Amino acid sequence: QVQLVESGGGVVQPGRSLRLFCAASGFNFSDYAIHWVRQRPGQGLEWVAVISKDGSDKFYEDPVKGRFTVSRDNSRDRLYLQMHNVRAADTAVYYCARDRHYDDNGSSFLDSWGQGALVSVSS
Amino acid sequence: DIQMTQSPSTLSASVGDRVTITCRASQDISSWLAWYQQKPGKAPELLIYKTSSLESGVPSRFSGSGSGTEFTLTISSLQPDDFATYYCQQYKSYVITFGQGTRLEIK
Numbered sequence: 001q002v003q004l005v006e007s008g009g010g011v012v013q014p015g016r017s018l019r020l021f022c023a024a025s026g027f028n029f030s031d032y033a034i035h036w037v038r039q040r041p042g043q044g045l046e047w048v049a050v051i052s053k054d055g056s057d058k059f060y061e062d063p064v065k066g067r068f069t070v071s072r073d074n075s076r077d078r079l080y081l082q083m084h085n086v087r088a089a090d091t092a093v094y095y096c097a098r099d100r101h102y103d104d105n106g107s108s109f110l111d112s113w114g115q116g117a118l119v120s121v122s123s
Numbered sequence: 124d125i126q127m128t129q130s131p132s133t134l135s136a137s138v139g140d141r142v143t144i145t146c147r148a149s150q151d152i153s154s155w156l157a158w159y160q161q162k163p164g165k166a167p168e169l170l171i172y173k174t175s176s177l178e179s180g181v182p183s184r185f186s187g188s189g190s191g192t193e194f195t196l197t198i199s200s201l202q203p204d205d206f207a208t209y210y211c212q213q214y215k216s217y218v219i220t221f222g223q224g225t226r227l228e229i230k
Contacts, residue, residue: 044224045210050217059217095166106216109157113166
């Protein structure tokens with residue numbers, strides 16, 4: 001079955017860096033665009049970034065532009081989120097999620113989600 | 124970016140009730156709208172896509188409607204398992220956005 005498993009979360013000091021991982025299984029990873037979505041404690045869902053199937057296109061929400069980088073390794077069925085210069089506002093559970101119909105027209109809906117990785121930014 | 128606004132933020136209802144959640148987009152998104160259910164401590168789960176298409180395995184008591192800027196999610200007869208938080212999401216372009224969520228609680 002389709003499975004996405006995030007890892008790499010933890011406590012990080014403000015201004016430091018952290019790298020999140022998302023391991024995919026149960027489907028042909030290179031056929032799907034993947035999103036990062038975060039959820040601050042007690043808050044709603046916030047889209048963070050998306051990467052296309054082959055990694056050639058990437059889009060980010062404004063608060064993370066220039067600080068976060070999404071990448072993927074299709075040979076290893078893995079997705080990454082490199083976070084630099086983290087802030088308290090980046091404290092959240094980070095989910096990776098599969099986009100079912102991403103194409104030249106844009107993103108679509110998210111049909112499979114990981115269990116999330118908690119990132120806590122604190123000094 | 125397209126802003127999504129859900130109402131109400133919280134909804135109290137009883138088992139067996141029919142409930143409706145509304146989602147409004149800040150601009151025309153045609154039918155590019157999805158709905159998710161999230162339970163505490165769990166990842167969201169897809170319920171409906173393209174406004175009214177039911178995801179496989181989702182009970183038929185869930186339905187969606189609308190177009191353009193106004194959309195609704197209806198649960199025809201609430202079951203105990205339905206008490207959760209619901210989110211709408213637009214996907215008109217590469218940048219997707221979610222509504223702020225509607226918490227459905229037991230009256």
